[in-house]
Amino acid sequence: MHRRHLLQTAAALPFALNAGQLFAAPAAQSRLLFVFLRGAYDAANLLVPTSSDFYYASRPDIAVPRPGTDLNTALALNTDWGLHPALRETVYPLFQKGEASFIPFAGTDDVSRSHFETQDSIELGQPLNGAKNYRSGFMNRLASVINGAEPMAFTDSLPLVMQGSVQVPNTALKSLAKPAVDPRQTAIIAAMYKGTSLASPVTDGFAVRDDVTRELSSEMLAASRGAINAKGFELEAQRIARLMKERFNIGFVDVGGWDTHVNQGGANGYLASRLEELGRGLASFAQEMGPAWRNTTVVVASEFGRTFRQNGNRGTDHGHGSVYWVLGGGLRSGPNAGGQIAGEQVRVEQATLFQNRDYPVLNEYRAVLAGLFTRQFGLNSKQLDQVFAGVTPRDIGLV
Numbered sequence: 001m002h003r004r005h006l007l008q009t010a011a012a013l014p015f016a017l018n019a020g021q022l023f024a025a026p027a028a029q030s031r032l033l034f035v036f037l038r039g040a041y042d043a044a045n046l047l048v049p050t051s052s053d054f055y056y057a058s059r060p061d062i063a064v065p066r067p068g069t070d071l072n073t074a075l076a077l078n079t080d081w082g083l084h085p086a087l088r089e090t091v092y093p094l095f096q097k098g099e100a101s102f103i104p105f106a107g108t109d110d111v112s113r114s115h116f117e118t119q120d121s122i123e124l125g126q127p128l129n130g131a132k133n134y135r136s137g138f139m140n141r142l143a144s145v146i147n148g149a150e151p152m153a154f155t156d157s158l159p160l161v162m163q164g165s166v167q168v169p170n171t172a173l174k175s176l177a178k179p180a181v182d183p184r185q186t187a188i189i190a191a192m193y194k195g196t197s198l199a200s201p202v203t204d205g206f207a208v209r210d211d212v213t214r215e216l217s218s219e220m221l222a223a224s225r226g227a228i229n230a231k232g233f234e235l236e237a238q239r240i241a242r243l244m245k246e247r248f249n250i251g252f253v254d255v256g257g258w259d260t261h262v263n264q265g266g267a268n269g270y271l272a273s274r275l276e277e278l279g280r281g282l283a284s285f286a287q288e289m290g291p292a293w294r295n296t297t298v299v300v301a302s303e304f305g306r307t308f309r310q311n312g313n314r315g316t317d318h319g320h321g322s323v324y325w326v327l328g329g330g331l332r333s334g335p336n337a338g339g340q341i342a343g344e345q346v347r348v349e350q351a352t353l354f355q356n357r358d359y360p361v362l363n364e365y366r367a368v369l370a371g372l373f374t375r376q377f378g379l380n381s382k383q384l385d386q387v388f389a390g391v392t393p394r395d396i397g398l399v
Helices: 003-010 053-058 091-096 115-124 138-144 183-193 199-215 217-222 232-246 270-295 365-377 381-387
Strands: 031-037 100-107 151-153 250-255 296-302 322-328
Touching: 031 115, 031 232, 031 270, 091 100, 091 270, 091 322, 100 365, 138 151, 138 250, 138 365, 138 381, 232 250, 232 270, 270 296, 270 322, 296 365, 322 365, 365 381
Parallel strands: 031 250, 031 296, 151 250
Antiparallel strands: 100 322, 296 322
């Protein structure tokens, strides 16, 4: 085995903080989970611009109907926006309780419309102009300035957003029935690095992996014949919650399958099924967190949005502006004692489209996240500049 592959297999590495650095104090044991939807989900069918005739003219086959008595119509959030009906039993109740909000016209100023380039750009959180440091993701930098930070990537490999000076463990929770490396192989790998500078990280990496397995052992024992049945994101989210309410306070997970060029569907269909699965997972996460939900914030984002008009295959193509979700038990309630549609907004019509095809970006993600982190973790201007260099935080009043 190649040494690099062995280190990735060991996966879970502890982190160390530089001595003498000033850290932000954790705000009431705050927790943050960032959920990244890879593939650019169609935000216009998630947060439906129900007051826009242009929306319905642009999507004759895939538009979500205006709010009505039918279960396949949008769920009214205010006079201008509705929520996809697939979230009726999951995220919609959280919105009604003031525990879910949405930020339309959100995203990055990157206009490449390339999945990989834009995902990298968002995960790095660095200025678009100038050289990029591909070993410095914004969530790693966030962990570096928070006192008592316990970051974790719930992924197969360490994502770009978690790479940097702080060593972050990673482990996928989709399947825990059998570890990739058995005890015999673990001993061999540990022996290879004995006496080297990597001995401690490798050993500690295996230790974190074993800790995670033990913490979820009750679930494994209860499953049929000791194996865990895959239940999509819902089961994964429950596992993440169990670990975050006990130990980890900065988490990252990604969910794929959002590139809907063909047969996207409207109130029903492929996208609706994906949103339903995502909603079940988020609701399960909130429930599993228990009292810790009051101090937890979940941000859901994607690399960009999709074309506002449907294409010839009853789908949508790569776009620009998107809709971010912010959930948590400690969000500020809106004027009607419910969730909010937050941030800068414009009427949805042809004249307000970006390049006559996409949602514009009016709420730049680094500024929005900087405002959120300032509120949640009490970061000062110096600490914030380490996370998002040169960015002025924008407080949109959610936390």
